[in-house]
């Protein structure tokens with residue numbers, strides 16, 4: 282089984298981003314960038330499928346400018362076999378990305394596509410569902426467990442009401458939740474080896490897709506902050522404040 | 531031109547998140563149609579029809595819809611949705627799972643987690659775990675969006691009576707996932723996203739046994755229980771208790787965070803609570819920067835004291 286994993290490079294989860302003075306966007310100058318944590322989990326799951334003998338080849342893909350090749354190298358160091366970079370200088374948005382991935386799926390014919398459930402910069406949580414709909418393949422989103430059974434898979438999804446189990450035939454599209462696995466760290470020898478693995482560069486034009494954004498960000502701002510609270514010394518004081526000042530109990 | 535609201539329902543009524551989405555829908559000042567899908571949804575349709583502002587309710591019934599599988603619902607919703615100008619669904623796991631599919635097949639973008647409607651093409655939504663708010667414009671012919679339920683009040687049932695019409699189910703042509711089971715965490719406590727008080731525990735509780743402290747305090751207050759990701763990962767509580775960027779977003783009148791440090795991903799899910807209380811032994815824990823009332827100390831002495839005194 283060939284597995285395609287889609288990844289995105291973005292601001293590291295530990296960074297508290299700042300809005301630019303002119304409110305045109307978020308200041309990314311000198312900020313630490315990483316592989317989206319959910320995508321790291323997607324790569325890890327594919328690698329585990331290969332280690333178990335269910336997957337034969339792992340192809341990792343990203344869409345973005347040249348700097349995104351970092352995240353492809355990271356995925357290769359974690360165990361992906363080869364990488365594809367769809368190069369664009371446009372801002373990537375879920376619909377365009379899903380359309381590009383569909384074109385790539387038609388070229389690569391994987392049996393399983395794994396994506397992170399959301400990118401932690403735009404927090405959209407859309408691309409996997411869009412890809413599934415465009416391909417007409419079944420989807421398993423927000424999954425915390427994957428079991429491959431021949432030409433079928435079973436997934437456990439994290440939903441608002443608890444844990445949902447679904448079964449579906451392959452090919453299928455999956456998106457990862459945080460508890461699916463704990464990604465390994467890339468070892469130094471594997472980081473070195475990743476530099477030798479194949480990385481192909483494509484353009485959206487070559488795939489016949491239009492990546493032009495549909496949504497325009499007019500401005501960004503910081504949310505209204507909360508006014509600083511107080512420290513109370515004792516449990517009695519806390520109860521008094523909640524009862525008589527905040528009047529919430 | 532009109533607005534289509536895709537209803538999420540539980541038992542015989544619209545879900546609370548759907549009611550909040552209805553309030554958001556009213557801001558567009560266009561006729562609102564609600565679509566209800568299921569194997570037998572007469573009662574839900576009646577509930578939807580009783581809400582002020584709803585002009586029509588579409589009823590789609592088929593045995594294949596007995597459990598909401600996104601692929602089963604897609605074709606019908608794309609067919610129905612293409613004659614609307616706006617398509618809305620709540621930003622719950624139901625809406626997030628389904629709505630991007632509809633947008634993709636209509637060839638338009640989707641906006642996630644809209645918290646404010648500036649005008650009929652300009653919307654505000656949180657990005658970067660809610661640390662930034664983006665004002666976004668869509669020029670697509672159909673605006674498809676999920677609404678963050680905590681940002682809008684829930685619509686109350688009115689005395690109105692919208693028309694209810696059947697709409698034919700369009701069976702998907704391609705393979706779909708099939709439902710096996712749903713493991714629900716059983717609880718007699720209020721539901722997390724609609725509770726007015728939430729007591730939330732983190733890694734500081736150390737283990738599942740100690741987490742009963744959170745439960746006891748919650749029961750004294752008639753509160754729901756929440757948790758940080760660390761507490762869920764460690765198995766203290768089930769996944770659906772997780773509050774945060776990738777869990778549930780809540781905005782109760784009182785949120786009590788116990789043994790939770792206040793990582794940005796956790797704050798993303800609770801910082802719009804009316805009153806925040808933090809109990810933590812580390813005076814520098816980031817949670818204190820947004821807590822209205824902070825109590826520094828060992829939770830293992832403070833929480834039992836709180837439990838014994840608060841009910842009195």
Ligand SMILES: Cc1cc2nc3c(=O)[nH]c(=O)nc-3n(C[C@H](O)[C@H](O)[C@H](O)COP(=O)(O)OP(=O)(O)OC[C@H]3O[C@@H](n4cnc5c(N)ncnc54)[C@H](O)[C@@H]3O)c2cc1C
Nearest residue numbers: 732733734758759760774775776777789790791796811829
């Ligand atoms: C992509 C991504 C998404 C994430 N999504 C979420 C999310 O949705 N929700 C979420 O919660 N997290 C999320 N996280 C994880 C988040 O970054 C933090 O790791 C997590 O919130 C920490 O949980 P915690 O506060 O319980 O644990 P810790 O950070 O370990 O804090 C424990 C706290 O307990 C206090 N403590 C310990 N013992 C005592 C005691 N005896 N008395 C009093 N206080 C005590 C400590 O001082 C400390 O402040 C996400 C992370 C990533 C990378």
